[in-house]
Amino acid sequence: MRINDLDTPVVVVDVDVMERNLRRAADYTRRHGLALRPHTKTHKTPEIARRQVELGAPGIAVAKVGEAEVMADAGLDDILIAYPQVGAQKMHRLMALCERARVRVALDSEESATQIARAAAAAGHTIGILVEVDTGMRRCGLPIGPELVALCRKVRDLPGLEFLGVQVYQGHVRGALAEREKHLVEENARLRRLYDTLSSASLSCAVISGGSTPNLAQSHLLDGLTEVRPGTYVFNDRNTIETGACAMEDVALHVIATVVSTAVSGQAIIDGGSKTFSSDLVHGSAERGHGIAVEDPGVFITRMNEEHGVLDLGAATREYRVGDRVTIVPNHVCTVVNLHDQLALHRAGEVVGAYRVAGRGKLR
Amino acid sequence: MRINDLDTPVVVVDVDVMERNLRRAADYTRRHGLALRPHTKTHKTPEIARRQVELGAPGIAVAKVGEAEVMADAGLDDILIAYPQVGAQKMHRLMALCERARVRVALDSEESATQIARAAAAAGHTIGILVEVDTGMRRCGLPIGPELVALCRKVRDLPGLEFLGVQVYQGHVRGALAEREKHLVEENARLRRLYDTLSSASLSCAVISGGSTPNLAQSHLLDGLTEVRPGTYVFNDRNTIETGACAMEDVALHVIATVVSTAVSGQAIIDGGSKTFSSDLVHGSAERGHGIAVEDPGVFITRMNEEHGVLDLGAATREYRVGDRVTIVPNHVCTVVNLHDQLALHRAGEVVGAYRVAGRGKLR
Numbered sequence: 001m002r003i004n005d006l007d008t009p010v011v012v013v014d015v016d017v018m019e020r021n022l023r024r025a026a027d028y029t030r031r032h033g034l035a036l037r038p039h040t041k042t043h044k045t046p047e048i049a050r051r052q053v054e055l056g057a058p059g060i061a062v063a064k065v066g067e068a069e070v071m072a073d074a075g076l077d078d079i080l081i082a083y084p085q086v087g088a089q090k091m092h093r094l095m096a097l098c099e100r101a102r103v104r105v106a107l108d109s110e111e112s113a114t115q116i117a118r119a120a121a122a123a124g125h126t127i128g129i130l131v132e133v134d135t136g137m138r139r140c141g142l143p144i145g146p147e148l149v150a151l152c153r154k155v156r157d158l159p160g161l162e163f164l165g166v167q168v169y170q171g172h173v174r175g176a177l178a179e180r181e182k183h184l185v186e187e188n189a190r191l192r193r194l195y196d197t198l199s200s201a202s203l204s205c206a207v208i209s210g211g212s213t214p215n216l217a218q219s220h221l222l223d224g225l226t227e228v229r230p231g232t233y234v235f236n237d238r239n240t241i242e243t244g245a246c247a248m249e250d251v252a253l254h255v256i257a258t259v260v261s262t263a264v265s266g267q268a269i270i271d272g273g274s275k276t277f278s279s280d281l282v283h284g285s286a287e288r289g290h291g292i293a294v295e296d297p298g299v300f301i302t303r304m305n306e307e308h309g310v311l312d313l314g315a316a317t318r319e320y321r322v323g324d325r326v327t328i329v330p331n332h333v334c335t336v337v338n339l340h341d342q343l344a345l346h347r348a349g350e351v352v353g354a355y356r357v358a359g360r361g362k363l364r
Numbered sequence: 365m366r367i368n369d370l371d372t373p374v375v376v377v378d379v380d381v382m383e384r385n386l387r388r389a390a391d392y393t394r395r396h397g398l399a400l401r402p403h404t405k406t407h408k409t410p411e412i413a414r415r416q417v418e419l420g421a422p423g424i425a426v427a428k429v430g431e432a433e434v435m436a437d438a439g440l441d442d443i444l445i446a447y448p449q450v451g452a453q454k455m456h457r458l459m460a461l462c463e464r465a466r467v468r469v470a471l472d473s474e475e476s477a478t479q480i481a482r483a484a485a486a487a488g489h490t491i492g493i494l495v496e497v498d499t500g501m502r503r504c505g506l507p508i509g510p511e512l513v514a515l516c517r518k519v520r521d522l523p524g525l526e527f528l529g530v531q532v533y534q535g536h537v538r539g540a541l542a543e544r545e546k547h548l549v550e551e552n553a554r555l556r557r558l559y560d561t562l563s564s565a566s567l568s569c570a571v572i573s574g575g576s577t578p579n580l581a582q583s584h585l586l587d588g589l590t591e592v593r594p595g596t597y598v599f600n601d602r603n604t605i606e607t608g609a610c611a612m613e614d615v616a617l618h619v620i621a622t623v624v625s626t627a628v629s630g631q632a633i634i635d636g637g638s639k640t641f642s643s644d645l646v647h648g649s650a651e652r653g654h655g656i657a658v659e660d661p662g663v664f665i666t667r668m669n670e671e672h673g674v675l676d677l678g679a680a681t682r683e684y685r686v687g688d689r690v691t692i693v694p695n696h697v698c699t700v701v702n703l704h705d706q707l708a709l710h711r712a713g714e715v716v717g718a719y720r721v722a723g724r725g726k727l728r
Contacts, residue, residue, distance in 0.1 A: 084624040084625050084686070085624075086687045090371065108627040111686035112686060132625075134627065138631075140628075141625075143628070258450060260450055261472050263498065263504060264507070269504055275699070279643040280638065307427045308503050310502075322475040361639075361703065363639060
């Protein structure tokens with residue numbers, strides 16, 4: 001069966017491109033002595049996580065305990081939950097997870113550290129902790145300073161916890177080459193300040209975990225990293241292309257949709273909208289729309305509702321008729337995968353299998 | 365158990381508010397002699413669809429065959445697929461559906477009409493068709509004019525099809541009272557032009573299906589409608605509040621989240637982002653963010669990533685600590701429900717059950 005025989009909208013993954021993406025990152029990190037701990041948020045698929053480990057990853061990263069459980073069910077046994085954990089239910093599940101996998105957790109508050117320590121000590125576990133530091137994303141992570149030092153010491157001293165090091169997320173180091181190099185220089189200045197602060201406080205870090213897909217190929221230029229946690233590189237997407245981190249031919253995942261209406265002139269409606277693609281924008285720009293047509297790259301989804309994607313045909317080089325199929329590179333592949341229960345696998349358009357997205361919708 | 369004992373992020377539905385919303389719409393439409401055919405895209409939940417029918421709805425509307433199948437599985441037997449259908453697989457499933465439910469389909473192209481007619485005639489079914497007309501959404505639907513007349517005639521004449529009438533979607537009739545009244549006047553002018561066009565061509569419509577939640581309470585002022593297809597009114601959301609169509613106390617669905625980080629000053633991070641709330645904006649405005657805090661309405665989610673919701677605490681009237689729970693009114697409830705497998709039901713905060721979102725993720 002060909003992918004063009006599959007009913008739409010459908011997510012298809014080119015296994016050869018995916019394998020090339022996985023190998024390229026594995027080879028690169030091996031060459032530079034970096035541990036590659038892929039964030040599985042992008043694929044949420046145990047089969048792909050296992051392949052990443054086969055290619056050399058010491059373990060994986062996830063955001064939620066529920067994602068960790070899915071991966072542990074599939075035999076993944078070294079899991080970083082790269083997201084702060086709080087609350088009784090989370091502690092309970094975290095301890096159960098420790099029975100069957102080596103679990104590390106990132107956190108940035110005394111509250112989270114104390115809760116995990118109490119649960120771990122009671123259960124007889126020792127959980128490796130990365131303290132999260134904010135170097136520019138302004139999301140999670142303490143600023144470099146006394147509060148960070150105090151939390152690292154707390155983690156080092158609490159029974160049930162093992163202070164492993166720090167976690168940063170460097171999604172802000174991106175952009176075209178000149179811009180990215182400027183960001184790299186700035187980021188390295190912050191990293192050196194971080195290392196100075198930690199070593200002045202006699203805090204020794206076995207792990208400095210950072211990186212992200214937009215700067216994956218520059219990870220060795222980020223001072224002192226021991227580990228990187230890219231996610232998107234497995235599939236890539238329009239965002240990755242636009243950050244300059246990959247080319248169109250490195251995109252492994254596409255959405256095939258069908259034109260269902262051409263009734264309003266100048267546009268074609270495809271049978272997928274935000275329920276298929278998510279509403280994520282390209283770098284926050286509504287003008288850039290929601291995905292580009294592979295066969296006709298001047299054409300993109302200019303607006304959408306849940307089930308309607310509007311292709312503006314102003315720059316079209318072909319005719320669009322009801323029933324025609326369109327192959328779309330989505331803006332943000334992670335949120336696309338989370339909307340689909342299955343990924344169809346193909347090799348040059350021939351369907352060769354399917355993966356169930358077992359980690360989809362694991363919100364907790 | 366109280367909803368505040370549930371692990372987060374979690375979607376909770378106040379069954380009393382939901383019931384009041386359902387009854388209000390049922391009473392209103394009955395009073396005005398309008399058929400209420402709720403669009404189930406909002407709840408995707410057979411139990412709620414059945415309640416809508418118990419309260420007087422002659423049937424339901426869905427967008428996809430997969431949603432229709434879920435509803436037919438639950439005994440719903442009068443289903444409008446309010447979305448154009450094309451392609452061999454869709455035809456096959458449509459015919460199977462006709463074996464167990466009365467199915468109507470909306471369409472706006474000869475291609476879709478011909479495909480359905482051929483399949484229906486071969487299977488010995490007659491499918492009721494609504495021809496979709498665009499009165500301002502610029503999405504699906506033919507403009508009022510000769511092409512529309514030609515398609516209606518085609519549908520009337522094709523064996524296997526029954527021309528029932530027309531479908532419009534009037535999501536553009538919204539806004540504050542004065543604005544909405546202006547939109548109503550303009551929409552009625554278009555509707556009269558539509559009816560003149562159809563009657564000049566001797567096309568008689570048993571069904572004029574229209575409406576939407578933002579103008580639900582004005583449906584009787586929209587000339588000539590026989591049926592309305594609102595969806596959101598079952599739960600309401602921030603968008604509905606902002607169109608003036610409901611008040612805060614009419615919101616039946618909330619997302620409860622937990623603060624997981626306060627490390628970056630001036631903000632708190634909650635454990636839900638676009639994977640929990642979707643990225644849908646309020647009327648396209650990025651400045652308005654992604655959802656408001658019920659307990660502290662000056663606080664809203666200013667930006668998000670997949671797992672991070674950033675609450676800007678500039679207008680906060682309380683302290684936010686790691687572990688605190690926050691109740692959020694999401695921007696767009698339909699896309700939220702599609703991200704969750706289950707809705708927890710409560711009455712004044714006491715958990716009274718749960719519904720599985722059986723129609724979630726039915727993309728095809």
